Amino acid sequence: MKGKTPRRYSSEFKIKLVKEYLGTNKSYTELGVEYDVDASLIMSWVKRYERYKENAFQPPKRKPSFIADESKIPAFLKEELGLDKIKEHSDDPEEINAELERLKLELAERDLRIRILKEKLKKTNMEENQGKK
Incomplete structure (x- = not known):
């Protein structure tokens, strides 16, 4: 396993496997073999899904940048950085x-x-x- 690049799975794929696990009598191991995914990984997805439901595999929401609120930027700084011209296109x-x-x-x-x-x-x-x- 050393030197192997970890695979990334889409949230849709994770939810599909979780729902298949919850909706059938298949074990983590059976699903793992069928989809070539480690059984312990599927188990962690199921636990996460049971806790957070459909939002379990969504990326965390980022805090909006302070630049998004132009009122927080002093006028002299807007001008100096050229932010006053951004909307002109x-x-x-x-x-x-x-x-x-x-x-x-x-x-x-x-x-x-x-x-x-x-x-x-x-x-x-x-x-x-x-x-x-």
Whole structure:
């Protein structure tokens, strides 16, 4: 089993197996052999389904970003980050692609700045720790 990549199963598949288990006299092992799924995994799905029903295999809901509520963003920051222009859009594919490329470059630049700052912080922390010794 070592080195084997774990398989991922859709929520529909999980519910199908759970309902088949609950609706028939098949054992976890029989279902596991039939569908090539570990019996203990099916058992955990059944327990989860019995507790949470149809929501048992839904991905957890994420908290909405604070950016979703524009009223929480100060006006100067909206302008500085270009958020005030987000709702303005074009239907021209060339303009959209050009804007997408510009945003990709801007994002890459910000990622690079963040990495540089993290490395600088790490270096500063190491120097401080060496100075304490």
